[in-house]
Amino acid sequence: MRWHDQPVEILLETDRLMLRRFTPHDVDALVALHNDPAVMRYLGPPTETPENVTDVMIPRFLDFYDRYEGFGYWAASERATGEFLGWFLFRPPHDAAPGEIELGYRLHTAAWGRGFATEGSVALVERGFAKLGVERVMATTMTINAGSRRVMEKVGLRFVRTFHEEHEDPVDGTEHGEVEYALTRDEWSAASRVP
Numbered sequence: 001m002r003w004h005d006q007p008v009e010i011l012l013e014t015d016r017l018m019l020r021r022f023t024p025h026d027v028d029a030l031v032a033l034h035n036d037p038a039v040m041r042y043l044g045p046p047t048e049t050p051e052n053v054t055d056v057m058i059p060r061f062l063d064f065y066d067r068y069e070g071f072g073y074w075a076a077s078e079r080a081t082g083e084f085l086g087w088f089l090f091r092p093p094h095d096a097a098p099g100e101i102e103l104g105y106r107l108h109t110a111a112w113g114r115g116f117a118t119e120g121s122v123a124l125v126e127r128g129f130a131k132l133g134v135e136r137v138m139a140t141t142m143t144i145n146a147g148s149r150r151v152m153e154k155v156g157l158r159f160v161r162t163f164h165e166e167h168e169d170p171v172d173g174t175e176h177g178e179v180e181y182a183l184t185r186d187e188w189s190a191a192s193r194v195p
Contacts, residue, residue, distance in 0.1 A: 011074050014123045017116060019074040019088060022061045026075055027053045029084045038109045039086075042142045044171060064091055070132050071101065076120055078111075085111040090124040099135030101128055105151070112147070121155045129188045138182040144173040149181070156191060157181035 009021045022030075027050055033039060034048035064072035071091045077084055086107035093102040103124060105117045128134035139157055141148040160180040167174055 011070075012123055012127060013079060014119050016079055017085070017120050017123070018077045018079050019120060019123070020077070021065055022058060022073060022075050022087075024054070024058055026084075027058065029075075030057060030087075033084075033086055033106065033108060036109060039106060042145045042148070042171060042173070043106075044169060068092060070127075074124075076105075076107065076116070078116075084108075085116055088120045088124060090128060093138070097136070099133065101134050101137050103137050103139040103152075103155070103157075105148075117148075117151045118154045121151060125155055125183065125188070129185050134185065136182055136184050138180055140178050140180050142171075142173055143176040143179050149179065152181040155183070156188065157183045158187070 008023065011019045011021065013019070030053045031048050031050050034053075035046040037046050040046040061073040068091060073087055073089045073091070075084065076086050076088055086105065089102065089104040091102055093100065096102070103121055105121060107117055111117075125137050128137060137157065138160070139152050141152070143162060158181060160182050162177045162179050164177045
């Protein structure tokens, strides 16, 4: 597979999605995604620049591929059209216990409500437990982000806790805190065996 005349490494494909490594050719797509006020509603003001994506974000993504085989940030495209939909992350969080992986997703509003976040997340979780030795998958979002919470629940993650963090520039709803959801390997295995 080639993307903008560059070789691309595909992580996985589902019925409707292709998840692949990012390349330096993805700058414009990331800038557009991160400057959509609806996409950034629960994350902060949309102030992304091409310079930050080129100098900070893409190098950070590429570094993850080198440091953590099979983990990182993955560009998501619709298989039928090749359209860039956004990205998923499946990576070790900061100060995590061994075997713990963070799941996340950020998709264009045109992809919302179509099951893409669930489809990509399920594929990553299954791959993590079945092939990568993951012991626990966790995800966080703002308490009031009902859409993201529904995705976590559909993927099989369960509510763990509500917590509060300090933010320099809090967005509306920060006062309600954030929530953590998680799924362990044992829970996933038990659910996988249910007829």
